[in-house]
Amino acid sequence: MVLVFVAFIVTLVAFVLAQVMRPSPSVQATSPLLAPAPRQILGSYDYFGQVLSPAAAADLVKSNGLNPNNPRSYDQVGAVKITQPLLDAGEKIFLNREIGDRFGLQRVLGFQLGIARILPEVGVAIAQQKGQPTSNLTIKLLRDLQLGSTVFPKGTPIRTGLDLAPKSFLPIGLKLPGDITCAICHVAVSPSGKQLKGVPNEDVAAQILVALSPNSAAGFARLNLNPLNPAFQGNGKTILDSQGQLVKLPDPQKFEQAFDDLLLAVPFGHFESSPDTINNTTQIPTVFTHGTAPYGWSGESAIGPFGGLSVLNNSVHSSEVNLLAAGQRSAETIGVDPEVYLGVVLQNAADRRLRIPDGVKPSEWLRKVAPDVNRAELQDQVALPGTGRYPRLQPSLLAFNGLGFSPPTRDRRDIARGKFFFANNAMSAWQDSLQPPANQSASNRDALGNGSVDRGAQVFQDANCASCHIPPFFTDKKIHPIAELGTNPARGESRLATNSILVAPQLYSFDTSVPVRGNAKVLDVxxxxxxxxxxxxxxxxxxxxxxxxxxxxxxxxxxxxYLHDGGVAVSKNALAVGNDGSFQVVDPKGLGLSGTLSQGIPADAANSLRALLDRQLRSSVIQTNQLNPALQVSNLDGTGHGFYVDGTAGFSQQQQQDLINFLLALDDNPAQF
Structure with a gap:
């Protein structure tokens, strides 16, 4: 009898454990709009944005009179084979290789010196984490810190937005003694500590990290700041411009302070990179890039390998960060004489040996103190064919400064080394392999299970969203004029000044060694x-x-x-939302960038999407943004894209909620949880 009872208890326990440990049944939706997007195919080839099968690539090679059995033949025509070693190299470069030219970012701007100002505080904050992850490392100042005209007293807590992986001694994307990689903006840490590659670091304090630099104003062309404004006169140097005329440069301290004040107006998770003297701050994008060309918020990266993605990667490592090369065509593009441009950049250089004296022509002084241009501003840079000779290169659709990021082929110290354009193409191939992480939230599970996501897919069609956001990649791969969208025009105007001086786009073949020899093969793109x-x-x-x-x-x-400027932002606690999708604003301070990323507070995805779709809520968000002078200076307002799904458009609040749930479900496999 005892044995029977024991057997019964064992059986009962086994049954209970089986029920507890049994995997939850799959929750899924059925709409065809929720089919997973096609993925990159290993073994295929990229040919300037076209995906070719091995057979098609072989035909291309043969049509050029080359041997398809020789791997080099594909490089010679511009076809890039997608292989796992290429993806591995691209990931390594993207995550670990510092961006920018060391000469400009370190010896001129002084980024490392800037990071050193808060490095002790960063070390203390990391130690206090005791091996635990965080998505926003907060430091407490050990001494007073002045940035621009603002003094942050000792003891002030500052959100850096730096992400820290579990048991890590350095934030993601930060390298000692003070370099950064692409990961600082494009890898986020989940609450559990998982590194989400390709997810934007939505609260990184890029504005603070740059303003820490002693000569951050070397990047003045990225903001609307005229160096010859009489208000900045004082102790600036007097130099000779391109015409041999004497020009008094701005007082370096006044100019630095004014630039840093503009920088500090930029919200967390935003950046300024285009040297166009337009305040056109944008938010950090995702890098789930496969099938979504063209690239860049205004679509200017639209030709070349991987449909323009390699051009965008090249910009990150060259035209957007190469401070000195941006002055080559500054007269045509921003109305500043090239010598004046160089003078402003150099007169307060972090390395005092580079600072110009009175009475010199800055370009001549630069070559005197840094005679080898390939160890200075052209380190790891190659002048693209057809662009001319430095320092008078012309832009092309491939590089707005005429330069390609391509470290020397035999430099074994550099993980980005390889044949011409290898690093850019490797990073592109890896980015194209990324998928959005699965949305494992309880709200997504419920919305999939109760049919809300399926209903939202129907609303997506009924509201004509699919006319531009075409599944499965949810883009029409087009550029839309500002007049059509009604969005803030600042970023969309960024490259217009280069249009009259563009030359035909050309690259060296991808079997070309760097440094490039005079007989290298040239490809018309x-x-x-x-x-x-x-x-x-x-x-x-x-x-x-x-x-x-x-x-x-x-x-x-x-x-x-949402939107390019991130202006459609609402905090998690700003709205009270009912089960039927009805909502009311319960905390107006959480509307817009003023109540979110301007303070380092994350924007809530569902509430921000509601503001994108509901015209009344959007109006409140825009009004809040427009009342903030700092946001107006940066041209951040959340205007435009007036395609609403609300009562005025004939949709119920439940339909609006269903559409939001549909949009939030668009992950790596939208139909399933």
Whole structure:
């Protein structure tokens, strides 16, 4: 009898454990709009944005009179084979290779010196984490800190937005003694400590990290700051301009303070990179790039390998960060004499040996103190074919400063070394392999299970969202004029000044060793007819007044806030939302960037999407943004994209909620949880 009882208890316990440990049944939706997007195919080839099968690539090689059995033949025509070693190299470069030219960022701007100002505080904050992860490392100042005209007293807590992985001694994307990699902006840490590659670091304090530099104003062309404004006169140097005329430069301290004040107006998770003297701050994008060309918020990266993605990667490592090379065509693009440009950049250089004396022509002084240009501003840079000779290179659709990021082939110290353009192409291939992380939230599980996501898919169609955001990548791969979208025009106008001086886009073949020899093969890079009228002009829909490309909607739940400027931002606690989708604003202070990322507070994806879709709520968000002078200086307001799904458009609040749930479900496999 005892044995029977024991057997019964054992059986009962086993049954209970089986029920507890049994995997939850799969929750899924059925709409065809929720089918997973096609993924990158290993073994295929990229040919300037076209995906070719091995057979098609072989035919291309043969049509050029080359041997398809020789791997080098594919490099010679510009075809890049997608292999696992290429993806591995791209990931390593993206996550670990410092961006920018060391000469400009370190010896001129002084980024490492800036980071050193808070490095003790960062060390203390990391130690206090005791091996635990965080998505926003907060430091407490050990001494007073002045940035621009603002003094942060000792003891002030500062959100850095730096992400820390479990048991890590350095934030993601930060390298000692003070270099940064792409990961600082494009890898986020989940609450559990998982590194989410490709997810934007939505609260990184890029504005503070740059303002710490002693000569941050070397990047003055990225903001609307005129160096010859009489208000900045004082103790500046007197130099000779391109015409041999004497010009008094701005007082370096006044100019630095003014620039840093503008920087500090930029919200967390935003950046300024284009040297166009336009305040056109944008939020950090995702890098789930496969099938979503063109690239860049305004779609200016639209030709070349991987449909323009390699051009965008090249910009990150060259035209957007190379401070000195940006002065080559400054007269044509921003109305500043090139010698004046160089003088402003150099007179307060972090390395005092580079600082110009009175009475010199800055370009001549630069070559005197840094005679080897390939160890100075052209380190790891190659002048693209057809652009001319430095320092008078002309831009092309491949590089707005005429330069390609391509470290020397035999430099074994550099993980980005390889044949011409290898690093850019490797990073592109890896980025194209990324997928949005699965949305494992309870709200997504419930919305999939109760049919809300399926209903939202129908609303998506009924509201005509799919006319521009075409599944499965949820983009029409087009650029739309500003007049059509009604969004803030600042970023969309960024490259317009280069249009009249563009030259035909050319690259060296991908079997070319760096440094490049004089007999290297040159490839003419085609401009897609669907976007361009010719290859010496910006995309047709960027002209004449600018425009924006259609972003993919994949990964929306990890990429709040919304629109290029991130202006459609609402905090988690700002709204009270009912089960039927009805809502009311319960905390107006949480509306707009003023109540979110301007304070380092994350924007909530669901509430921000509601503001994107509901015109009344959007109006409140825009009004809040426009009342903030700092946001107005940065041209951040959340205007435009007036395609609403609300009562005025004939949709119920429940339908609006269903659409939001549909959009939040667009992850790596939207139909399943």
């Amino acid at each position: 085609p401009a897609p007819q669907k976007l361009f009228d010719d290859d010496r002009s910006l995309p047709r829909d960027l002209l004449p007044d600018g425009g924006y490309d259609t972003p993919s909607l994949l990964g929306l739940y990890v990429s709040a806030p």
